[in-house]
Amino acid sequence: MASSSSLLFEEQFLCSICLDVFTEPVAILCGHNFCKACIRKYWDTTDLCQCPMCKKSFDRRPDLFVNTFISEMAAQFRKSIQVKATSSSDHCPTEPGEVACDVCTGTKHKALKSCLVCLASYCETHLEPHQIAPALKKHKLIEPVENLEDRMCKEHDKLLELFCRTDQTCVCVLCMKTDHKTHYTVPLKEEYGKKKAQLGKTGAQVQQMIQKQLQKVKDIKHSVALSKRDTEREIADSMQFFTALVHSIERSQADFIEVVEEKQKAAERKAAGLIKELEQEITELQRRNTELEQLTHTEDHLHLLQSSPSLCSLPPTKDWSKISVHSGQGVGTLRRAVSQLEEALWSEVKKLCDAELKRIQQYSVDVTLDADTANVHLILSKDRKQVRQSNTPNNHHDNPNRFSKCSSVLGNEGFSSGRFYYEVQVKGDSWDIGVAGESSNRKGDIILSPLDLYWSVVLRNGNEYKANDDSVVQLFLREKPQKVGVFVDYEEGQVSFYDVKNRSHIYSFTGCTFTEKLYPYFSPYFSNRGKNSVPLIICPVEYTD
Known part of the structure; x- marks a missing residue:
């Protein structure tokens, strides 16, 4: 310098x-x-x-x-x-x-x-x-x-040193005396301080948003990791299940072949004994036939007459008309083997369902009944955990959410995300259980169908079980359920029903698309002159080890 x-x-x-x-x-x-x-x-x-x-x-x-x-x-x-x-x-x-x-x-x-x-x-x-x-x-x-x-101001060729807050633009001193004369103008430095403070505030908010989004990314990655872990565990469980299934089938097949082959060997041993006995009789008959032929050719009158009494009668033989060796293996051999396999498979399925129930029971929620939705012929308990039929209507006030004709009631709690599970005691001869959409129809006759925002399983006449899917599906249950578990996975679009006592799966609605709140749905169905007065009871979930 x-x-x-x-x-x-x-x-x-x-x-x-x-x-x-x-x-x-x-x-x-x-x-x-x-x-x-x-x-x-x-x-x-x-x-x-x-x-x-x-x-x-x-x-x-x-x-x-x-x-x-x-x-x-x-x-x-x-x-x-x-x-x-x-x-x-x-x-x-x-x-x-x-x-x-x-x-x-x-x-x-x-x-x-x-x-x-x-x-x-x-x-x-x-x-x-x-x-x-x-x-x-x-x-x-x-x-x-x-x-x-x-x-520089394009109009006055002056330095832009003022800010017009009215028009939100930079102006020069001459602009303030002409077009912006009545406007609220401040020095650039003052507006700079204000804008800088706003930018600082916005920057802080952006940082918060970034942190929030980063946390969301972290949560999603964590969810993916959990999902991967669950997938690996499910694959391992499925491998164990299918391995046991294959072993059961192979064992049943081996047992069936062993039984069939043993029957064949027994038939062969029996046939061999019969053949031996028949051959002995044939030998005796051939010997008698030779003696008869020799006697018929003799010229000795005395010898023929003395020998004929013993030779004219037939030698003793066994009655073979009712004796046979079956060529088949007997009726029902394969059926019995398949039935045994079915029982073995059912045992494995119950184990699988039991493990599934244990996993979904962790999503249990406290469900109570919503009195504002209950039909006038329903009686709710004080704790809102039970509902039963009444032959006389109650004096309920009118409510747009109330079922006007069908004997139904919804849960008080709605769910619009995640998973939830609850259990209901069902000992009556007719009932409906499931979930309903928030905007589902509750006036007049209703149709229990996913198209009408109802996903339910029903019992009629004590033994007719149905799933009200897009079309009615008949259900064939091995045992009558005493307690039904309902599980909903909102994001997965799944509604599943389980027999809690027997640890078995009843039915699942899959591939559903939920866009609004879902509410637990109950109906003890209309009483048949008092014959269906058994209440539906929402039960606390009892966790099993």
Whole structure:
């Protein structure tokens, strides 16, 4: 960097308006020097004729004459500046994307700062006047930016130094006196502080949103990990189940083959004994036949008469008309083997269902009945855990959510996500159990179907079980359920029913699409002259080890 004396010398040859070496320097009445073009342009943009440096006003524009002495000195100084700039700044030419110095001629060098007053950007060399000249030190320097002309008012060619809050735009001092005269305007610095505070607040909110989204990503990854673990466990369980199933089938097949083959061997042993006995009788008959033939050819009258009594009678033989060897294996041999296999498979299925029930029971929820939805012929217990039929209607007030005709009631709690499970004691001869959508029809006759937002299993006449899917599905249960478990997986679109006591699966609705809250659904069905007065009872879930 130059010494302080040389810097002072350099300052004397710089125009305080363009901050470059004088071009056609002129002196005005107050004694300050400027480029002839710079001072004229300055006066053209203001209503007052004053000095940019000391702000002294003049009644009229003074005549301007070029100072030849200063002009010659400035020309020599410009040459020395160019040599200095070349020697000191060759190492940092402008790279793509960087702001170039507005003063450099020839090779443009990288700007270090931009001046909001001069509307120009300066490299290290041309920035020196702003660092030493008292008047220039007051200028606002910022990190280098391009298009500084955008900071000037297009209409008045004045610096945009005000902000109109009415129109939410930057304006100059002349805009405030014309188009924005009645508007609420503030200095840019004031609006900057306000906007910066708003941006800080918004930034904090964005950070919160980012953290929230990152946590969601973390939760999803955790869910995927849990899902993967559950999938691996389910695959392992299925492998164990199917391996046991294959072994059962192979064992049943081996047992069946062994029984059939043993029967065949027994038949062969029996046949061999019979054949041996028959061959012995055949040998005896052949011997008798030989004796008869010899006797019939004899000429000895006495010998024939003496021998004929013993030879004329048939030799004793066994009655073979009712004796046979069965060619088949007997009726029902395969059926009995398959029945045994079925029992073995059913035992494995029960084990599988038992494990499934243990997993879903962890999603048990506390369900109570909603009196505002109960049909007038239903009686609810005080704890809202039981519902039964009544032959006489109750004096319930009218409610748009109440079942008007069907003997039904909903649970008080609705579910719009996740999984939930509850159990109901069912000892009557007719009942409905399941879930219903929040907007399902409850007036007049209702249709228990997923199309009408009902997913249910029903019992009629003591032994007719049905699942009300898109079409009715007849269910054939091995035993009559005493307690039914209902499990719903909202996201998976599944509603499943279980016989809790027998640890068996009853039916599942799958591939459902739920878009609203689901409520537990109950109906003890209409009483048949008091024959169906057994209540439906919501039971606490009893966890099994």
